[in-house]
Structure formats: C-alpha cells, structure tokens
Amino acid sequence: MTDTDPGLIALDWGTSAQRAWLLDTRGRVLDARRPDSGLLATTEGIDTRDPRARAAAYEAAFRRACGDWLTTHPGLPAIACGMVGSAQGWVDTGYHTVPTTLDFTALVPVTHRDGVLHLVPGLRLPSGDTPGDVIRGEETQLVGILDVLGDPGEPFTVVLPGTHSKWVRIDGGAVTGFATAMSGELYGLLTAHGILARTAAEPVRDDAAFARGLAAGRRSRGLAAELFGARPLVLDGALEPGSLPDYLSGVLIGDEVANLSSASDTRVVLCGTADLCRRYAAALADRGVEAAVLTEEVTARGLWRIAAAAGLLRPQDKERLERTPKP
C-alpha cells in the first residue's frame, strides 16, 4: 500500500449540498466532487416517515455520488457527516450532548449493497436559560480545525460564518457551548424578497458601506431598526442603491458579533469562505479582537481524522468491510 492508495471515501452531506472526496491513506485529496443530492433533493417525493423508502433513496443518492469509486476500489471504507444523520436522513445518528469531547470513535453504520457507510453523530446543547440547539456537520469541521491548529491549551471560540453562523466555545479539546445566528439567512431574505430589495440596482462591493453598516449594527437600536435605517439613507442619497447589500451585511454581522462575542473572546478562529471571514474579522477587530482565519477545507480533514480514530482505515477494517455480505 503506497501513500497515494485510496484510503477513504468521505462525504459532507448537508440539507441542500453534498460534497464527496476520495482520500488517500494519509488523508490527502485524490479526487473531489460536488454531487447535487443534498437531503432535500434526495428525499424529494419520498414519504420520509417510511424508513425503507428513505434508505432506498439515500442508497441511490450515495451510489450516484460515488458509486464509481466503490466499483474501482471495492471495500473502501466510507464516512459521512451532516444532515444525512438526522431524523430525516438515512438513519438518525443522535447527538453527543455538550459539554463533550470531540471523540467520535462510535460511528453509526448503515449497510448498503457494497458495504457500510459510517455516519458521524451531531452535537446537542440541552435547553437551559436559552433554547437548546443542535449542529450536524460542524462537529466534523471542528475536528478538522483542531487537527490543523492543534489545541492552543486555553479556551477559544470558533466562528463558522454562513447561512446559519455557529459560535462554538472550545476548552481543552471539548465543546463547552455553542450558539447559532441566522444572519446569513436574514441577509438572503432581505436582499431577495424584502422592500429594501426594491431599490433595484446592481450590487457593487462597497467596503465603506459595509463599515458604516458595522457601526450601525454595533451601536444597534435593535436589528429591526438598524436594517430599516438603510432605506432613508438611500432615499436621502447618502447611500448608493448598489451599496445596500454591503450595508445590510455590515448591520447584520455587526449586530451578531456585538451580541455573540463575549469579553472572554481573546482567541477567535474564523473558518469559512474568504469573503465572509474578512467581514467577521473586521467586525471582531472593531471590538479589539484579532481573529485567526482559516479558509481551507477542513471538513475532509475532519472526516479523515474521525475515520482514523474510529479504526476505519486499518487494513483489518478494510478486510472486514470486504466481507460484508451483499443483500
């Protein structure tokens, strides 16, 4: 077995998107693709209350996504994280309850015609002073981030910006808490369907407008008032219509950072697209917090690390998988 031998099929299988990697025995990417079978596409037209119908739909989607890799490399171990392990997924993997270490040695296997796919459980924050919350897929990103950074030896916060941004507190390799903000979704709703979107203009990048929005979000008379504030600015000619999206982005991120960052956030790691990381880093810098930015792909790395810790990569596991009876 050489370093470039395929060692693992890894999938990030979310609600609307799916990504698949063929990794070598050391976790390096040999092949990568973005199949179009997220959870919504996979279960379209299926009665999701029927476990058999669901399993059949997921197995077909799994085969479409990476059946050729399985055919070429029979018995290759496979792992997946994300909504595929939810109640509407292939099987419900349940959750590890926070506070918890990021230790996923007990994966949830689902058997398919050519072997076994191992699913990563999510994390669950029980209800308390605030409503509970769950994450699926981000736990694997966190494993990847810790693998890249090493444990800094002191508590830190990971921010994963996106449609639903996650703020995760980590201490000694364990997740001690997290929160979700739907700023990205609100941005999408406002710019696609809102009254502000009627100020029709081709959006232009406007860093100054973003900074003004940040200041408004930080000062905040509340999000509902500061978002509306963009409208009189445009009517007054004080904001170009094309700069409205960047202003709204600033208000939303400024408000989110003001509310969810805490005085103890001296170490913050941002992980996401370069554009979103830049915006969150600016908002954090406004509060005197310098964030480390990680824009590389950490999910594949996390999946490989979890698979290795769970023993999926050992030759005996591979042999065991090859002996899995075909249905």
Next chain:
Amino acid sequence: MTDTDPGLIALDWGTSAQRAWLLDTRGRVLDARRPDSGLLATTEGIDTRDPRARAAAYEAAFRRACGDWLTTHPGLPAIACGMVGSAQGWVDTGYHTVPTTLDFTALVPVTHRDGVLHLVPGLRLPSGDTPGDVIRGEETQLVGILDVLGDPGEPFTVVLPGTHSKWVRIDGGAVTGFATAMSGELYGLLTAHGILARTAAEPVRDDAAFARGLAAGRRSRGLAAELFGARPLVLDGALEPGSLPDYLSGVLIGDEVANLSSASDTRVVLCGTADLCRRYAAALADRGVEAAVLTEEVTARGLWRIAAAAGLLRPQDKERLERTPKP
C-alpha cells in the same frame, strides 16, 4: 348646510393600499371604501421619472377611487396623506423637519379636472447619531390621535405597530423624534420564505408560545440568534410547528420593545389593529409600562382635522374650489 352634508373627501394613499372616506361637515364618516390603487398599482408600467405621465396616472386613480363622490358633490374639498406626496407620488410635498409641531396649514395643492386635491407633507428626522428617517401618512395618524386624546401635558410615546412600526416621541404637541423598526416585514419574510417556514403546519394562535418568544426577545442574544432558536425548539418537540409564527412574533416584538422603548416611556399610546396592539401591550407590560390602546380609525379624523385647520372646510373655500377652471 346640515350636519350630514358631505364636507370633505379624505384619502389615505399609501404604497400598497388606499382608503377613501366621504366625511360630513363635522368629520363623521358618511361613506368609506378601500380602492385598490396604492402607489405601486397606480404607477405600474409608468415611467415615474416623467411628471406628466405620473400626474395622469394619479389623476386616473383618484377618479377611480372617488370620482363618483366628486360628480355627486361638485367642488367638494379633497385631502390626501401618505406616499401620494412622495417623490414617486403625484407631486413631492417634501417634509417638515423634526422637531416640529403637527401644524399642516400649508398643504400642497395638485389641480385635477374637477378641482384641487390637497396633500399633507411628511415628517423628516435629519441624520445625526443615527441615520435619518422619514414618515408619510403617520403624521396624519398622530394628528388624529392627539385629537382623540387631547394633549396629556407631558411627553409621551406613540407606537404605531405594522410592517414598519413607528415609535414617535411627542412633547407639547410637537414631534421631537421617531424611529422605525421593520419587525413586521421580518416576520412576513421569515414565515413566507424562511427555512423556519418549511416546518409546514397550519398556524394556530398560541399565546403561551408568543409569551415564550417575548421572553427570548427580551433576554436577547441578538435577533438573529433568538429567531433561529425557534428551530431547535420545534425539532425537540418543545414547540408545536403551528405555534412557530406566534413564537417568532414574540421574539421580534420583544426585541423591538427592549431596544426602542426607553426608561422615560411612562406614557405610551398604541394605535393599530387590535391584534398587534395586544401583542405590543403585552411586551410593554413585561417592562412595567401600561399602554393606552387606540384601535379606532384615526387617519380619517386626522385628515379632517388638518383640512379644518387649513381652512378647506369653510364655505368660501368650497366656492373657490368650484370656480377652479376646468382644463
């Protein structure tokens, strides 16, 4: 001239809606209707940069709304408030700059085939520490509210809940400041297009869910986080899917009231639909503020009061209007 003689045609002409009243010489409603020519419908397909095309469209819409009243009662004075006086309206009436008394004796006349329609200017808050803001139509509601209540002799706050709620500070009959929150629009976007809306269920009224939302909005880790909080509650079975709209309404109103009410708000008047007033009153009561609620129609009353103050109702005005040459 008897009390029940028609004395005034009054219009509330907004962006998406239009209301028209035939009032007697003492301001009582003889007839009322809801024509369907708001600003958007009126200007559809028109180049709004062309003042003549715009004027023709508005005159046609005015005639559709109440041409029969003008035919039956030639020379009847007419007044309108709302977006009809905006830059995209019939003519731009401009604004009175806050702080300002609610004194609209100088109305802006537009001539049409059968006479003159008098438009009420809006109010403008100049930019300062916060972005500026404008209102159109609400100034007339305020006149109506003051007419109903009388001046209480001390500063008070009027809250006009709606798609874009207004919080107006009034002192000695003058408007000293105002703010707008788009909580109602956010509610509409989230329940019509948001991911939360995918939790498909027939909405049911759930006062307890609203109260829980209020508490979350008051505690607020920020609107973007508290709104998202509804999702894990539903997934956990801790909130019925049909109760989601009332929970979101609570979060939005709780956050708005926490942000926009101030310690000096000992006197608050709520004016709007009974359902929205009930919700805002509950949020204010949570903060120890008892609000007076006014659910009656105050816009027609405000229009009549402004018309009277501007001298439109005097017989000589009526005669003058009847002598207006026809084009």
